[in-house]
Amino acid sequence: MSKPIFTSKGSTAWLFKMAWRDAKASKGRLLLFMASIILGIAAVVSIQLFSQNLKDNIQGQSKQLMGADFIIDSNQLPNERAQAIIDSLKPDASEVNFVSMIAFPKNEGTKLVRVRALEGDFPFYGEMTTEPASAALNYQKDGGALVDATLMLQFDINPGDSIKIGEVILPISGALKAIPGSTAISTSVAPTIVIPNRFIAETELLQFGSRKEYQFFYKAPNLDLVLLEKQLDPMLDAENVDLDTHTSTSQRLGQRYDNVGKFLNLAAFIALLLGCIGIASSVNIYIKEKLTAVAVLKCMGATRRQSFLIFLIQISGIGIIGGLIGTGIGAVLQELFPFILKEFLPFDVEVSISLQPLIMGVLLGFFMSVLFALLPLIRTWYVSPLEVLRIGATPSEKPKRARLVIFTVILLFLFGFSLWLLNDWKFALAFVAGTLVTFAILAGIAILSMKVVKTYFPKRAGFTVRQSLLNLFRPNNQTLVLIVAIGLGTFLISTLYFTKDILLAKTEVGSASENANLITLDVQSDQLDAIVKTFDANDLKLIDNIPLVTMRMHSIKGKLVNAIRQDSTSQIRGWLLNHEFRTTYRESLIESEEIIEGEWTPVQNPEDPIIISISDNLAADAKVTVGDPIVFNVQGVLMETTIGSIRKVDWGRLQLNFSILFSKGVLEDAPQFNVLTTYVPDDESSAALQRDLVAKFPNVTILDLRQVYTIVEDILDKVSWIINFMAFFSILTGIIVLIGSVRNSKYQRIKESVLLRTLGAKNSQILNIAALEYLFLGILGSLVGILLALLGSLLLAILVFKEPFIPSAIPFLVFLPGISLLVLGIGLSNIRSVLRSSPLEVLRKEV
Template identity: 70%
Template sequence: MAYRDAKASKVRLLLFIASIILGIAAVVAIQLLSDNLKSNIKLQSKSLMGADYIIDARQEPTERAQAIIDSLQPNAKEVNFVSMVAFPKNGGTKLVKVRGIEGAFPFYGTLETQPIAAATTYQDKKGALVDATLMLQFKIQPGDSIKVGKITVPIIGTLKSIPGNTAISTSVAPTVVIPYDQIEATELLQFGSRKEYQFFYKAADTLNLEALEKKIEPMLDFEKADLDTHTSTSRRLGRRFDNLGKFLNLAAFIALLLGCIGIASSVQIYIKEKLIAIAVLKCMGASRKQSFLIFLIQISGIGILGGLIGSGIGVALQELFPLILKDFLPFDLLISVTAKPLVIGILLGLLMSILFALLPLLSTWYVSPLNVLRVDENSKTSQGTRIWVFVIILLFLFLFSYWLLQDALYALIFVGATVLTFILLGLVAKGAMKLVRHYFPKRWNFTSRQGLLNLYRPNNQTVVLVLAIGFGTFLISTLYFTKDILLSKTNVNQTTESANLIILDVQNDQREAVADYITQSQLPIISNTPLVTMRMHSIKGRLVSDIRRDTTRQIRRWILNHEFRTTYRDTLTPSEEIVEGTWTPIAKEGGLIPISIAENLAQDTKVTVGDTIVFNVQGVLMETNVGSIRKVDWGQLQVNFNILFPKGVLEKAPQFHVISTAAPNEQGSADVQRNLVAQFPNVSIIDLRQVFTLVENILDKVSWIINFMAFFSMMTGIIVLIGSVRTSKYQRIKESVLLRTLGAKNTQILKIAALEYLFLGLMGSIVGLVLAVGSSLGLALFLFQEPFVPSAIPFIVFIPSITILVMMIGLSNIRTVLHSSPLEVLRR
């Protein structure tokens, strides 16, 4: 009976199954992506690192650290740093990451070069391997040469890949590999240079890496060095992509939730249409249980079918994600289809269908055989049953969101926010119905009054449609506003208008010469910032060495080993704002030195205004107190500092400089870079034009993902919208044909329907958009900590588009009435 009835009602059930398919497809695609990421990270953990474990230090290892490194007998070593290089063939210059390697690194994975032999011969031939994109950009071939600092070396081969690199990191600073023993001759490692020493180890299969890490890590930590194993690196990388998975899962869950609304609304109307059939079945002797099971089996079967189709689409969809994410991943993502997401998809289809159809299904239990003669379309379940059904649905939503987020509090907040949105939409719909009834415009013409009456008379769809339209608009608009907030996080235009070249690592004795060259080139010197390196010696009277050994410490570990680059000046920049304490521009003689620290550093060090910090400035201890705390806009591409000293303290300390200028065009920028690198090989130059282009490309990819999820959710919302409006088709046909029988013209019937759906479309879209503005404001203030100015596009585009869509679907419902005689329609 369930099969026969479903076969006869397949057109009405089509939108019901579509609501399931899209939600399931999103969940399955993203679950498969998460599974593939985890399995790839696990399988390729050694290839990602190129070794079993690595010891690294940000500066040349101390004597004690070197003794530990040597005792473990490294199989290869490397020093890497960022520097400018030049190509004598055409005079081109570029900021690159120089990696000086000694030994047969990598032990796992491949050092992919062209020609292939270059990977093993470049050290013996004292040559360089240059990034493939860089070779194409400057039209360089193997056999040409590259100038690295004071030396010029032949290019042995093209570097296609090396373990650990991502497309984005090589876009910022392409990799150039040279032999380790050539590094000293470059004379690039000078005072203040940022560099990293790495020692690579290939371990025996019997070695317990976790035990080694526990034993060695504390000793290295004390010597400002670290040990990373391929297992700990894969765990860290896995956690990083877990956050990505959580974001995508959340978006998929929203699409799933829209599908649930579609199920609830379509089944509610579908069951109402079946009340006479159920009454007839009961007249023929069918029990409550039998009539209930007929439709339960029907809905369950459709849920399983929707789950199967959605899972199939999800398998196809997840093939897109590796293409989108390939630039962000340090490995090639190999796709495999696991059974778990497919099983989850089918079970979700079944559970969604039953849970969200349960309330209207239970109404079949209370249908009386007498309904054959006197149909009560408002047959309801008992209050207690309804409460229990809502509790079960909320529990399902909580458990599902907890499974996605792995955090009970976040799951509770998310479910609570979802429920609150629905409550607000429902209250608005109910309130609108009461307002229309109370202030009904009796003087309006007949068609306008009829259109308004449809909002609150029996068989009205006001609450259901406002929920569906409002929630769809809310989701789409929130995603659109969120994209605007994310794009505003990187505000590079203001910076590029003033400075577009930043010159780093200018030594003290080079400062005047570099400044003179810029002035002679008729370019402005926008800033000339001194940098002084230092470490924290003690915090609030406790030695950093003691804090480092304290396993119960609350201070973040990075602070204890970090070498801070600080500056001194008597003014604040536009990207800084004092939020606590008082800024002291010039230090007074005697007493503690008042410094200003950034908010994030104050939180991580657990210090506030008035606390003391002693710094080790290249061997000299300097006692300071926190005079003020600053809010720093780290999103702007300019030189910002965690620690700021007043003038009159650090002028005589060993220091180097960062100078910024502005070139009028790309050719001027290239000339400055080429000439400066020729005169001062140790300096590094960042062209903000190139960085801006890179940032735009990255943000375009992020925006694409956000837009894709918004489009996917929007498609689900449209399906739900079509389903919700179409399921009212048969009530509207009945009413419209009766009006036509009474003498109403086609134009009058069209106007009545158009006005009803116009009111519903406007109400749902406007309320959804207003709620989206509120939620986006909350995200901007509490999550992104950015100012929020709503874009006009959702108001101009979404409201009319959604309203017109609702009207078009609504008017298509009564097409039969307009093209057929009343008697013909009534017989149907």
């Protein structure tokens, strides 16, 4: 062979020119390659940018959210020791807040609100926004109330009108538009009313059983809050008082969106993984069609390195361009998230573009394209010049070692990326291992199906059936490649759908006639009969009458609570030592409860030992189990009890749940108050009942759950929109990957179809042969993928999201037939040129 002709100083420029020229000639074939990169990068960048913005906003606005540097709060009036600690820190402001019904004498309107009785110059950070603006400064001095602005619009109330809070009537100083500590959810369910603290006693609303919170606000910008929390929190916890700093508040806010963040990261990982599969599949198509051209280049004197670099440069350039486009799309997409979630967040998210996700997007585009293109691209290195002369010649060298190295680097890349997303090496390793196991299972099923078809081949079947089955195991078959590609794509798409359902499983909030949607709280024993008659007068049926008995723990497992407080080695959580428990008694469990230890006792005789049931979280905090004794102080009377069962309680349900539950026959004679529930069909019935109750019983609190349902459904719809939007992105990427994978079979099948036409096969026979083959591959691949996704999603629900898993039928009813038909359609489109042209024309073109 003559001396290579591509060895001049301009060889580098020549490589780039060749890469450019070939890319222009093959731009249609590289479209799927580019699309896979763009969609994968867009999903990753949009999610990462939004997560970074959310984190930065939470950290930057945590003081404004709280209004102070730290807060000490208690659900009861602090005892002497707790008050001494509070006073020693010199609070700058204080508050008592509670939920209550208020009335507007102007039009007899009533509403459930949260009353915040403030003393001092609060807030220290952020603003209390009012209309007029002077109301925020003067309401304390003028002895007026600040009323939620939306509430004033609803009831046609203006500054200067009056508001009745319990037994006190105050003038309205202004409309309250914003105050630190309030969110769109809380203000929609219970709008905020701010009054001077000095009027609390006159309201007469803080009675037996009333739920209230005492808060003390501190401004200390230079204080080490981490050290303060470390030193004070145990001391305050022992007195049933909590310490909250603005730094811990920002951490809790981040945890509120934890599962949504996990899902979005999972969507990003799956979109990227699908994009990677699409890259490998698309480049595999492309390189297969270029092997002859590579052999020609080598005949003309091009070296292995040069022929390899031409396509590497080409693919790297496409990867960088795809990364740039995907990054741009991702930056635009993340602008939508704050708009959709603005009512879910307690603050306005200011969107900013940070460099890290943008740089990561471009680099991911490059590394994705190069790494996942290397496996098919390495074949150009081993192409022999003889292939241009001898059709079907195979490479003289097997790139096993090179493939092993590339495969190892790919695994490390996937592990590193998943670790970056999940921040947990165990989860990252599980994700990568799960993908590999899925790949291996799909490959094993493909090989097994080939052996089964070959072993039980129906020799007496018709021509088209025999030919389609022969295609599954004859040389150059696509069974392994297509089942793995179809199955893996379906697996990832279905996993995403199943996990979406895990997060949205609790979004259905109903209000059927048999379910209570209005709750009346704090009903005193002497008010019970009169309130029930009020229900009857408004044609409303009493659904539940839940008695509440308050009590404290006196001793746990024979050790007095006072002694436990003094014991520095005790592992019992301090909050329950002074906590006032609200308990109830009934014969049966409700839907939100499940016995996990012991047995439930429905009814007890007064002379029998008292058996109770406690929640699992209380058992863990008190370090007790079934059979352990607990003595309670019930309004001055000591009551000895034994734990008979431990319940798992779903605290997320919109209903009353209890940590401590007594059987019927024990607490009937104890001092108690009641919670009554009913069903109201419309706004008019609800308003009429609330007017009657507030006028007669100002201490009673009414919670209209229809409002809660509306707010929760609205929020979940917004979260669901983002989840579905990102799921759509990943599913779209998966469909593009499947299209590329099935198109891969064109290289082998088109020549076989031409030969069949040359031998006299009809177009209908060729179509039937292809249809049966692709239908079999589509059904088998997608079915196995969905079944594996079912198992994977179950593990995700248990280990990652910690939520119950109820599988949806959609993947079986929609994905299975849909993907099978998609594979069938693409497979038939592969041979359309054969059916439209003469055999000689196609052979000249393809060969």
